[in-house]
Amino acid sequence: MILDQPLKKLFASKPGKDSNAKSLLKSISWRIVGTIDTIIISYFVTGEFVMALSIGSVEVFSKIILFYFHERIWESVPKVKEDDTRKEYA
Template sequence: MILDQPLKKLFSNKSGKDSNAKSLLKSISWRIVGTIDTIVISYFVTGEFVMALSIGSVEVFSKIILYYLHERVWESAPKTKADDTQQEYA
């Protein structure tokens, strides 16, 4: 309640697009899920927990950066409005 407005300002800009901070937090949270998945799969493939942790720790940093860049590219892509798509088919 008290933090509602400051958080909205942090996570979106005037044009309604996601902010860099929101994209970064989404990147980190998604990587946590992805890294747990990688560790589990690596454990089943190798049968070694230490090896699975090693694989998971290596991929986490590269994929945070890749996801962040991916998110920013998609955020900068032009968006079509519902009215624009209806005019195309008219």
């Protein structure tokens, strides 16, 4: 595949960490699921499909950005190895 190597480089990162591109794609895919959920809930609450679509379209962009930063913050938190937790309790 022509794009195989460039895509691997795009998603390559430090072992055990997601790349920025992967975090962005995860953000977008999660927002698709979340927006569909918001539209369905909005429809049940308002009873109006156009209103539900309006609510869903407004929140989709803000939540992609929020999730991306949330993911990057959590990715920066040091991971504790199993051996390190044993030392803390010893």
